[in-house]
Amino acid sequence: MFKSIVFQTPTIYFGIDTIKAIGQEAKKLGAGRVFLITGPQVKKAGVLEKALSYLQAESIEVEVNIQERDTPEPATDRVEEAAAIAKKGNFDVIIGLGGGSILDVAKMVSALMTNPGKTEDYFGREKVPRRGKPTIIVPTTSGTGAEVTKHAVFLDRTNNVKKVVASGSLLPNVAIVDPMMTLTCPPPVTASAGIDAYIHAAEAFLSKNANAITDTLALESISIITRWLGPAFADGQDMEARYQMSLGSLMAGIVLNNSGTSLVHAMAYPVGGEYHTPHGVTLSALLVACFDYIAVVKAEKMALLAQAMGEPIDSLASREIVDRLLKAIRHMIKSVDLPASLNDLGIKRETTNVHQWAVEAHKEQRLLSRSPRILSVEDIEKIYEKAFV
Template sequence: MKQETTVFRTAGLVKIGIGVLAELADEVKRLGGTKVLIVTDKGVADAGLVDKVAEPLKVAGIPSDVFDGVEPEPPIACAESALAVLKEGGHDLLIGVGGGSSMDVTKVVSLIATNEPDPRPYFGIDLIPRPGLPKILVPTTSGTGSEVTAVAILTDTEQSLKRGIVSPYMFADVALVDAEMMCTMPPKVTAATGMDALIHAVEAIVSVRSNSISDSLGIHAVELIARNLRTAFENGGDTTARLAMATASTMAGMAFANSSCCAVHALAYPLGGEYHMPHGVANTLMLAPVMEYNRPVCKAELARVAEAMGEVEISAKSAVRAMIKLAKDVEMPLHLKEFGIAEEDVPRLAESAAKVTRLLDVNPRRPTQEDIAMIYRAAL
């Protein structure tokens, strides 16, 4: 344990299970919602998941509209378009249905509905003056953990960089984590989002902000992911594996929301912003090189990860090996070259990543811009 004072915050209410979505209308009523805006993307809507949310609202006599214009790694403009729909429709409660992209846009819209309509001044930590509209988050990936975190990430297309808004007002009032909503996830999305969850757990454990609560959530999440990601990838309809992954991703979200993500996420940001690769893919590419860089200063923490992953050899080295074996088993790309990124791109990427001080400052080893360039080279 590295901190003397432990603070723990999470969503107002968290329900995880199979079929917990049945409680949606009751939760809307409890929060005083009279007209709901469902925020999602077209992929989630095409998978039939928006109907699963809209139907119980209709039965309960709660009017709702759908904004399905969220894009992956959403640009700021997505939140602005959703806000226009909300202002026009006079909705008083938001339901975010989807992966991190839809949930993050929901969180931002909830806040810009009651604060200034331009989210740009709010990038950073604790810069939002007022709470937002009530929000319920229903994740369909497992995943980002956004349903229990105080951050929303948008892509600043002017700077080709992903940027975060962090505020306690970002927490969902209710997180309904229903494993049935995840069974339609294609294997590639299962793999990328599952690796993202693993990385959240591990970064929360190695961060200088780790504490007993985040550690225990992180370690148990690693255990569940090591045991269940392969099955969820191979057989998406396996509700037992899906429930384990849903539980793990929410726990990993709680872990990093109360500790931090660190350099893996910082170095992945420019890849997402510039090359538009999925968040989990960008993180997985940076996982081994960053953990190799971190290894000398967090041997004990990584050894615990190795143990949680069921390794026979309990060491930091075997933890990194086990994480990469898992990534390979779920067919994740592991080299920047596979995306056409070469040596000449390294200085630009390093300059961009060096600006993500929010995450670099809490990494167990503070990398300089030169270190960051070296880490990118190791990932080529």
């Protein structure tokens, strides 16, 4: 069968000290004035100062917007506040410097500068009609892949649920992935972001939308993350580990943008929305139960995942391969102090409305349409139940 492929990425700079390109790239995008969105920890770590020096070397005027957050995902009201400042300042280029939430805010602020309304008007798929102001996205964690995706995730405070804006109009113009920017990332964030990247690659590998290009990137990403997440977690100053995790995360983000995630992410939204648990942490608690459910229809790809994780599978039956893969995933999760079940996450079954979670997760057809296995509300409810074990 001949398959057509549309493959989308920003211009990508990857490697040590690629942050030096930020000023020149801003100039190329027409920057006289830049609105730089970041977080307090990035400023405290000295990362912001470095980025500013390269922008100022190009005589670019910069206004810095520090995003203070009270939830793991940015709330829509914070996005609107930043967008109002950006509109008033009439900036030429928007730069996001930080973790995934900061980068999502930057992408959405850019879109709101050229499109009417509020963030909530664009929840869903391909609802942003016009490209925003040019964006340069610089991650300081290795995990979300936000620098190379068209997605942005927010907390809808009104309904206490996580919502996604997914539109080609949000795809950044330039991504600068400099491993040096991740050296000060603390261990819990390193772990959470790293598992997020693993799941991006693995879920997209199993997606109905997977293709030869994304499959190749996904397997390499999984191999890299399996090998280097532990060392990066154990020693944040391990430059080799940081370099490899930056590369693995970048690959996973590209795969995510071009093949998409499905079941694990859909099921994480109601949990994260209710308990305000960090995204990667929530995903890790659901991953094993979700992949166990999918395995029956993806035996061949499950075997490839196991091999990418370095598991010997010769002469094993399909179910034995799946069991070995799930054991390897559970070991990786536990080795970086993350939860491998909802119980591990501290959520008690007796105080949880699992059926309502399943109803909410089933509404995420943007994601579930890519699942290799068709899912009813009842199916999702059973997976949640299994995720408590």
